Structures are given as structure tokens and as C-alpha cells.
Amino acid sequence: MSLILLLTQQMSLYMVIVYLVSKTPLFKLFTEAATRLPHKVFIYLIFSSFCIMATYFGEQTNDAIANTRAMGAVLGGLLGGPVTGFLVGLTGGLHRYSMGGFTDLACAISTTLEGLSAGLFSYYLRRIGHQELIYSPLMVCIVTFAAEIMQMLVIVSVAKPFDDAWLLVQQIALPMLLINSVGAALFMSIIRDQKAMYDKMSSVFSTQSLRIAERSVGILSDGFNEESCMQVAQIVKQETQVGAVAITDTEKLLAFCGIGDNHHIVGTPISSKLTQDAIEQDKVMFADGVNMAYSCSISKECQLGSCLVIPLRSDAEVIGTIKLYEPKKKLFLNINRSLGEGLGRLLSNQILYGRFAAQQNLLVQSELKLLQAQVNPHFLFNALNTIAAIIRRDPNTARRLIQNLSQFLRINLKRTTGLVTLADELEHIDSYLTIEKARFIDKLTVNIEIADNLLHYKLPAFTLQPIIENAVKHGTSNMLESGVITVRGEQLADSTLLLSVTDNAGLYKAKTDSEGLGMNIVDKRIQNMFGAQFGIAIDFKTGSYTTISIHLPIMEANI
Amino acid sequence: MITCIIIDDEPYARDEIAILLENEPDIEVLAQCSNAVEAIQAITKLKPQLIFLDIQMPKISGLELAAMLDPDNLPRIVFITAFDEYAITAFEKQAYDYLLKPIDDARFANTVARLRKDLTPKVLSPIAAEKLAHIPCFSGNKLKVIATEAVQYVYSDVSGVHVATDTELVHTHMTLRVLAEKTSLIYCHRQYLIAPAAIAEIEIQEAGAEVTTRSGAKVPVSRRYLKQLKQLFGFQ
Numbered sequence: 001m002s003l004i005l006l007l008t009q010q011m012s013l014y015m016v017i018v019y020l021v022s023k024t025p026l027f028k029l030f031t032e033a034a035t036r037l038p039h040k041v042f043i044y045l046i047f048s049s050f051c052i053m054a055t056y057f058g059e060q061t062n063d064a065i066a067n068t069r070a071m072g073a074v075l076g077g078l079l080g081g082p083v084t085g086f087l088v089g090l091t092g093g094l095h096r097y098s099m100g101g102f103t104d105l106a107c108a109i110s111t112t113l114e115g116l117s118a119g120l121f122s123y124y125l126r127r128i129g130h131q132e133l134i135y136s137p138l139m140v141c142i143v144t145f146a147a148e149i150m151q152m153l154v155i156v157s158v159a160k161p162f163d164d165a166w167l168l169v170q171q172i173a174l175p176m177l178l179i180n181s182v183g184a185a186l187f188m189s190i191i192r193d194q195k196a197m198y199d200k201m202s203s204v205f206s207t208q209s210l211r212i213a214e215r216s217v218g219i220l221s222d223g224f225n226e227e228s229c230m231q232v233a234q235i236v237k238q239e240t241q242v243g244a245v246a247i248t249d250t251e252k253l254l255a256f257c258g259i260g261d262n263h264h265i266v267g268t269p270i271s272s273k274l275t276q277d278a279i280e281q282d283k284v285m286f287a288d289g290v291n292m293a294y295s296c297s298i299s300k301e302c303q304l305g306s307c308l309v310i311p312l313r314s315d316a317e318v319i320g321t322i323k324l325y326e327p328k329k330k331l332f333l334n335i336n337r338s339l340g341e342g343l344g345r346l347l348s349n350q351i352l353y354g355r356f357a358a359q360q361n362l363l364v365q366s367e368l369k370l371l372q373a374q375v376n377p378h379f380l381f382n383a384l385n386t387i388a389a390i391i392r393r394d395p396n397t398a399r400r401l402i403q404n405l406s407q408f409l410r411i412n413l414k415r416t417t418g419l420v421t422l423a424d425e426l427e428h429i430d431s432y433l434t435i436e437k438a439r440f441i442d443k444l445t446v447n448i449e450i451a452d453n454l455l456h457y458k459l460p461a462f463t464l465q466p467i468i469e470n471a472v473k474h475g476t477s478n479m480l481e482s483g484v485i486t487v488r489g490e491q492l493a494d495s496t497l498l499l500s501v502t503d504n505a506g507l508y509k510a511k512t513d514s515e516g517l518g519m520n521i522v523d524k525r526i527q528n529m530f531g532a533q534f535g536i537a538i539d540f541k542t543g544s545y546t547t548i549s550i551h552l553p554i555m556e557a558n559i
Numbered sequence: 560m561i562t563c564i565i566i567d568d569e570p571y572a573r574d575e576i577a578i579l580l581e582n583e584p585d586i587e588v589l590a591q592c593s594n595a596v597e598a599i600q601a602i603t604k605l606k607p608q609l610i611f612l613d614i615q616m617p618k619i620s621g622l623e624l625a626a627m628l629d630p631d632n633l634p635r636i637v638f639i640t641a642f643d644e645y646a647i648t649a650f651e652k653q654a655y656d657y658l659l660k661p662i663d664d665a666r667f668a669n670t671v672a673r674l675r676k677d678l679t680p681k682v683l684s685p686i687a688a689e690k691l692a693h694i695p696c697f698s699g700n701k702l703k704v705i706a707t708e709a710v711q712y713v714y715s716d717v718s719g720v721h722v723a724t725d726t727e728l729v730h731t732h733m734t735l736r737v738l739a740e741k742t743s744l745i746y747c748h749r750q751y752l753i754a755p756a757a758i759a760e761i762e763i764q765e766a767g768a769e770v771t772t773r774s775g776a777k778v779p780v781s782r783r784y785l786k787q788l789k790q791l792f793g794f795q
Contacts (some may be wrong), residue, residue: 378615381641382569385660391576439569477568478617480594480702 047076051092077118089115100268221354310344450489475505595619607753725774
């Protein structure tokens with residue numbers, strides 16, 4: 001009975017050590033399956049030393065040692081696999097052998113066998129896909145129990161003389177079976193609990209970051225301003241449950257929500273040294289309120305006690321910070337610290353994307369403006385020349401043409417880039433075509449076949465007109481015969497508005513400079529505004545026809 | 560009396576020149592043409608001393624047309640353009656006559672005054688294309704613009720100059736001499752030009768040779784041009 005108590009004492013010492021180790025990052029190594037060599041070496045070293053310690057601390061009993069060595073060998077085998085288990089057992093066994101006594105050989109053999117068989121059993125569990133059973137304390141208890149029974153059998157059969165061995169086994173069997181099994185099970189239970197905690201923490205962490213990413217996506221793409229920052233700050237605060245969240249640019253506070261929002265006023269300049277340092281050095285700054293004091297630079301009454309400042313970047317340049325605060329009475333969680341740093345990267349990427357998108361859009365807009373500003377000079381001077389000639393014969397027609405030309409120029413100079421109704425666009429086209437028809441008289445016929453019920457639909461300004469101008473400029477005006485241009489409109493079943501311009505010249509060549517440019521801009525702008533399923537399609541037969549089809553979403557006038 | 564032709568694809572633009580010329584009683588308008596094919600026909604037939612030539616025209620531009628004219632019958636040219644910075648720079652440099660649309664009365668009067676003093680045609684080589692991409696042709700009443708590389712051979716007879724492609728035979732008002740100069744066609748006979756790429760075989764005969772083209776047409780080769788033709792393909 002006293003042997004049980006002594007072994008329990010010994011085991012308790014281990015448990016204290018294990019518990020302490022479980023609070024260090026090293027412990028994480030126990031919680032994962034050992035697949036790589038350094039990991040296996042670690043397992044080997046730890047459990048071999050357990051075996052050796054167990055032999056040292058063991059109780060001398062009848063020229064033998066009652067001990068908890070089996071725990072080390074079995075756990076080493078279970079966590080490290082057959083080879084590691086064998087080596088742990090062998091090391092423990094050889095050490096025991098060196099201590100001498102009449103059971104030295106029997107103990108050496110049995111410890112090696114214990115490590116090896118636990119390793120083989122662990123290998124078997126992995127093979128059948130039940131590796132989670134390795135971490136089950138009950139399973140460990142049974143395995144150790146079986147291993148110890150095996151050890152007793154080895155002692156009885158190997159140790160000489162048999163009578164002494166039999167007597168020894170009668171004395172030590174029960175305590176060793178009991179303590180080793182319970183000890184190994186307790187050890188595994190500590191490992192398992194720790195593992196569960198890690199898993200839970202990382203899943204909470206991932207969920208939290210994914211939720212923030214999901215909820216904030218697109219907000220900063222619209223611009224890095226007070227409104228978008230406030231939305232992001234609120235999301236971050238809700239998800240992380242920190243005391244307060246602030247976002248600044250490089251000069252002032254853009255958003256603040258949480259504790260202290262009565263004196264952290266949006267729009268005020270940055271006053272905290274911590275934030276200024278974060279911006280200047282492009283570094284994450286952390287004042288945990290313990291090692292590094294944090295005190296609010298605005299108000300002494302402020303309850304905030306710790307602060308994490310993460311710089312936000314656009315390209316390589318720091319454009320602001322996001323700050324997470326906790327009040328004085330609350331600790332700043334480590335998890336929130338690493339989350340905050342990841343958040344900085346996430347938001348930086350979004351800002352970068354937003355700027356990129358804005359620039360793209362700006363580019364298309366300015367290209368479009370260029371296109372509109374470029375009233376084709378040939379058209380303009382030929383139109384004036386035509387009018388000059390007509391004035392002599394028919395001043396009234398000339399007056400009408402001047403009005404049409406003015407109308408055309410006015411709309412071009414106004415450079416509307418928003419949406420207009422199809423009726424408006426056709427009016428603009430009409431001004432243009434009236435002049436072209438005056439220039440070419442019977443050599444140009446234009447048929448517009450668009451039903452009245454389509455006229456109230458909206459489309460981006462300057463979508464149809466440049467296409468028709470192209471059809472004249474690069475199509476019919478290059479024909480010796482008469483040119484015919486047909487403009488059609490149709491509402492398709494999938495709420496698409498299809499507009500098409502067909503000429504009878506068939507002179508389309510892919511990528512002719514100016515024609516390609518104008519059409520590309522129209523195409524790019526439609527795709528930018530409505531998505532890739534809309535835009536321009538080209539169909540042509542050289543010498544016969546060219547059809548440009550424009551696909552647009554149906555948009556009613558009142559939206 | 561100065562004879563002239565007005566060439567522009569826009570009716571009112573031709574009208575405008577005609578009206579301005581009404582003030583110049585010593586200038587007679589022989590014809591108005593709306594494209595290069597009509598123009599080259601009219602120039603060959605009417606042999607004007609002066610042409611008013613718009614640059615931007617369908618299929619064959621004014622500058623291309625100028626390159627197609629026979630140097631022996633070259634009229635004086637007044638170019639007209641609405642907007643063509645490149646051409647205007649060239650005109651300035653070579654001191655060619657040109658007018659901008661809409662036409663300024665004073666400038667028009669100046670130009671006419673200068674022409675009255677000196678109507679000598681100017682050498683066009685600085686602005687005219689070295690090689691022609693198209694040949695203006697007609698077939699019956701139909702105007703056709705044939706791509707130079709489609710031509711197999713060209714010949715002249717009493718009725719004019721004929722252009723053969725592998726699918727059709729059309730006619731042109733351009734001369735063999737200009738075609739030989741401005742295209743890759745070469746003389747194989749005093750009255751025949753052939754595209755070297757179209758030659759399938761050359762059969763030596765007593766008085767010269769006969770070429771069979773890739774489309775199977777027979778073209779005579781005179782003794783005078785046979786040697787050059789053989790040398791072109793590496794025969795001695």
C-alpha cells in the first residue's frame with residue numbers, strides 16, 4: 001500500500017512538470033501528430049528523459065525498482081510512432097539495465113517492448129483513420145495497463161531466480177499497473193484539453209477575421225473617408241469586442257467608436273505620440289498599459305488603458321492608422337493583437353484596391369472626355385464648307401444646318417458622362433446625321449428602326465453616337481457606291497437592350513487606330529459600369545457589311 | 560483660257576469651287592468628278608490644264624490619285640483639304656497650291672492669280688506615293704478599285720488599257736508607263752506588263768517567249784524583254 005502512495009507521489013511530480021510545460025508554447029508540439037524529424041526528435045528527448053527520471057526516482061524494492069517508466073515509453077510510442085517509441089523504450093531500458101539488479105535485463109526488454117508496441121498501436125490507429133483515439137485518456141489507460149501486464153510477464157519469465165521474480169511481481173504489480181495507467185491517462189488528458197483550447201482559439205480567430213473581412217469588403221474601396229472609416233470601425237469593434245476602435249489618416253481622426261467617443265472627436269488632429277510614431281516609422285505600436293503605460297492624450301478622465309496602433313498602407317506609403325483600445329480595467333488580449341495586425345493588412349489591401357479601381361475609372365472617364373472633346377476636325381470643317389456653299393442657294397437650309405451643328409457641338413462640349421435616355425441620344429445622333437446627310441446628299445441613307453417603347457430606356461451618354469460616326473467615317477464615306485446605315489433597337493428576353501449599327505461598306509478591320517480607340521472606350525465603359533456580360537460585339541463580312549452590336553442592361557428612366 | 564476639272568466627293572464642296580470660279584471668266588470647268596476613278600478617266604480624256612483635288616476621298620485619296628497621273632499629261636494641281644496637318648506641312652514645304660475648307664475668297668483669288676502667271680505642273684514625287692496600293696478601274700459602268708497585288712497582267716490595245724486578275728478583266732485609264740513605275744508589274748512586251756509573282760512558266764519560242772500565268776492565261780514575251788525576265792528568275 002505504501003508503494004502505491006510513493007508511486008503516486010512520483011507521478012504527481014510529473015503532473016506538476018507537465019502542467020507547467022503545458023503553459024509554454026513548447027507544449028503545442030505535443031498536441032500535433034509528429035510527422036517531421038525534428039518533431040520526432042523532440043518527442044524522443046522528452047520521453048526518454050521521463051523514462052530515465054522515472055528509473056532514478058523509483059523505489060528500491062527487493063533489489064528491483066518499482067517505477068513509472070512505462071508512462072514515458074507508452075506516451076513516447078503513442079505520440080511519436082513505432083520508431084520513436086522503440087528508441088524511447090530502448091533508451092529507458094538501457095539506462096535501467098545500467099542500474100543493475102536481478103531484473104535489469106527483464107526491465108530493459110520490457111520497456112523497449114512497451115515503447116515499440118505503443119508505437120505500433122499508434123501507427124495502427126492512424127492507418128485506420130482513428131488518430132483522435134491517441135488523445136483519448138481511456139485508450140491511453142488501457143494501452144498502458146496492457147503494457148504493464150506485459151512487463152510483469154516478462155519479469156516473471158526472464159528474471160532469475162523465478163521465485164524472487166514471482167515474489168517481486170506480487171508486490172509491485174498492482175501499484176505499477178495502477179499508477180502508470182492512471183498517470184499516462186492524466187498526462188494525455190492535459191494534452192487533450194490544451195489541444196481543444198488551441199483548436200477552439202484558432203477557430204474563433206479565423207471566424208473573427210473572416211467575418212471582419214466579409215463585412216468590410218468593398219467599403220474602403222469606395223474611398224478612405226470619414227463615412228467609410230466609421231463603418232469599418234464599427235464592424236471591427238463589434239467583431240473584436242474591444243473597448244474602442246479608431247481610424248485616422250496621417251493628420252486627423254477619421255472615425256472613432258466605443259468608450260471615450262465623447263472626447264475623441266472625429267476631425268480633430270492626431271495628438272497621441274504613439275500614433276505619430278506608428279505613422280512615421282511605419283511600425284505597429286503597442287502600449288499594453290502594463291509594461292508600457294498608455295494614457296489618453298486628450299482627456300485625463302479617459303478610461304482607455306491600452307492601445308494598439310497599426311499603420312495602414314497604400315502601396316509603400318502610410319496613409320493612416322487603425323487603433324484598437326481596451327479600457328483600464330480590461331487586459332488587451334493577445335488574440336486581438338495579432339488580429340489587429342492582420343486587419344491592418346486586410347484594410348490596406350482594400351484601400352489599395354479602391355484606389356486602383358478609382359484610377360481605372362478615372363482613366364476611362366478621361367479617355368471618354370478626350371474622345372468627346374475630339375470633334376472630328378474633318379467633319380467640322382467639311383460641315384462648315386457645306387454650309388458655306390448652301391448659304392448661297394438656300395439660306396434657310398443653311399440656318400437649319402447651323403442650328404444642328406450648334407446642337408451637336410453643345411452636347412459634345414457639355415461632356416455629360418452620366419446616363420441619358422435613348423431618346424436624348426437619338427436626338428444628338430439626329431443633329432449629327434442631318435449634317436452628314438447634307439454633305440453626302442444621296443450617297444448616304446440612314447434608317448433608324450427603334451420602336452417608341454424603347455425610347456425611355458437609359459444608356460450612358462455617347463454610347464450610340466460614336467458608333468454611328470465610325471460607321472460613316474470608316475465605312476460609308478469610303479465607298480464609291482451609296483452608303484446605307486441601319487440602326488436597330490430591340491429588347492431581349494433577358495432584360496438586355498440590344499442596339500445595333502449596320503453599314504453596307506464592310507470595311508471593318510480589327511484594331512484600326514482611331515476607330516478601335518473610340519469603340520474600345522465605349523466598350524470598356526459599358527463593361528466597367530454594368531459588368532462583362534454587356535458591351536460591344538462586332539460582326540462583319542468584308543465588302544458586304546459591318547454590324548456593331550451594343551448590349552446594355554434595361555434601365556428605366558426613373559432610376 | 561485655262562481648262563480645269565473639280566474633284567471632290569461632296570457635291571456642295573464641288574459646287575462651292577464652281578461658284579467661286581464663276582468670278583474668273585478665263586477659267587473653264589470641263590467636268591466635276593466625285594471620286595478618283597471618275598477623275599482619272601476625265602483627266603485622260605479631257606486633258607485639263609488644272610485640277611482642284613480634294614484629298615479625302617473614298618478608296619483612293621487625292622494624294623494617291625496625283626501619283627497615278629501620267630507625267631506626260633500632268634495638269635497643275637490645287638489640293639483642297641478640310642483638315643490634314645501632315646499634308647498641309649508637306650504642301651507648305653514644297654510650295655504646292657492648296658486651299659482649306661471652308662474656302663477663303665481672298666486666298667482663292669490669290670491662288671488663281673498665281674496660276675495665271677505660271678501654269679507649269681509641279682513635280683509630285685516629294686508627296687506622291689512611291690508604290691500604289693490600288694488601281695482605279697472600271698468595267699462597263701461600274702467603278703472598281705483593284706488591289707495591286709491582285710493584278711496578274713496588264714496590256715494595252717487600241718481600245719485602252721486592260722487589267723487582268725485571276726477572276727476578271729477590267730479596264731483602267733492609267734498608262735502602262737505609270738503602272739510599271741508605281742507598281743511591281745514589269746514589262747514583258749511593249750504592250751504587256753506582268754506581275755512576276757503570277758508567272759507559272761515561261762516557254763521559249765522562235766520570236767521570243769510565252770508566259771503562262773498561275774491562272775492559266777497566256778502572255779506574250781518579246782525578245783527585247785526576254786533576257787530581263789529570265790534574269791529575274793535566275794536563268795542565264
